[in-house]
Amino acid sequence: MKDMVSPEVQALGVCDRIVTSLDRVMQVAGRLTEDTAREHLKHGLARRLRLLHLGLAQIVAIAHPRRREPLSDNEQLNLTLHLNSFYLHIRGCLDNLAWCLAHELKVFGSQIQEETIASKVNLFGGPLLGTLTSAAPSVGASVRRHTEWHRDLKNIRDPVAHRIPIYAVPAVLTSEEAERHRDVYNRAEEARVVGDLDSAGRLFDELSSIGNYVPYFAHSPSAIGSLRKVYPQVVDDLSVVLELLEDVITYLELRPLGRS
Numbered sequence: 001m002k003d004m005v006s007p008e009v010q011a012l013g014v015c016d017r018i019v020t021s022l023d024r025v026m027q028v029a030g031r032l033t034e035d036t037a038r039e040h041l042k043h044g045l046a047r048r049l050r051l052l053h054l055g056l057a058q059i060v061a062i063a064h065p066r067r068r069e070p071l072s073d074n075e076q077l078n079l080t081l082h083l084n085s086f087y088l089h090i091r092g093c094l095d096n097l098a099w100c101l102a103h104e105l106k107v108f109g110s111q112i113q114e115e116t117i118a119s120k121v122n123l124f125g126g127p128l129l130g131t132l133t134s135a136a137p138s139v140g141a142s143v144r145r146h147t148e149w150h151r152d153l154k155n156i157r158d159p160v161a162h163r164i165p166i167y168a169v170p171a172v173l174t175s176e177e178a179e180r181h182r183d184v185y186n187r188a189e190e191a192r193v194v195g196d197l198d199s200a201g202r203l204f205d206e207l208s209s210i211g212n213y214v215p216y217f218a219h220s221p222s223a224i225g226s227l228r229k230v231y232p233q234v235v236d237d238l239s240v241v242l243e244l245l246e247d248v249i250t251y252l253e254l255r256p257l258g259r260s
Helices: 007-029 035-062 073-104 114-120 126-135 137-145 147-156 175-193 197-207 230-254
Strands: 216-218
Touching: 007 035, 007 230, 035 073, 035 230, 073 126, 073 147, 073 216, 073 230, 114 126, 126 137, 137 147, 137 230, 147 230, 175 197, 216 230
Parallel strands: none
Antiparallel strands: none
16 A cells, blocks of 8 residues: 555655654653653754654655656755755654653663763663663564664664765666766866866756656765665655654653652
């Protein structure tokens, strides 16, 4: 059934889930016993959700699923910006959830200094996951269910961990188009070097008309397996984060007030 739904409709659906989840985040924050846990929900997670809502809309607007015209240089840069921001905040949501639970459940004791335990606060590993397995089995099971997804996210789509930003592919070329692209690019560079900026500008503009647009993004040519389709990847990734978030929020909603 999912395959029959257009990418735009899927994106709109996950955007609606963000709004619903955001409302629940703000409500459950008032139930928390730890100020720092509340801060990670209200000022960390909630802000990121709003940015993800805007970012997904911008990605769809530029990387339109039915688009065939190659991205212009400005469009490619804008899409690259929004994809990197999107995945920065995807990873950040997981961190905010982890910190919220670490503080609220006092996994590392009370009155902790975050900088001293930063390397240990990981929703998908270490003492935190062990605590969730016993204190919140439904949350622990949800996290474990997405272990492979998290590994793939960290290895392929984390622009901070890779220290190389995500790159929005501007066009897909046939072998003939690739040869033409190289020829035009070389002539454009030659014109630029000799100072013929008018000719260089026209040739560089011509580059953006070669090929067809297919929504892809990647890290670098050396990153094996990093080429991914924008759809359904961004929708799937955000959906997993929202599922994890909703499981955590449900646990916090049902948790007796004042429980440590």
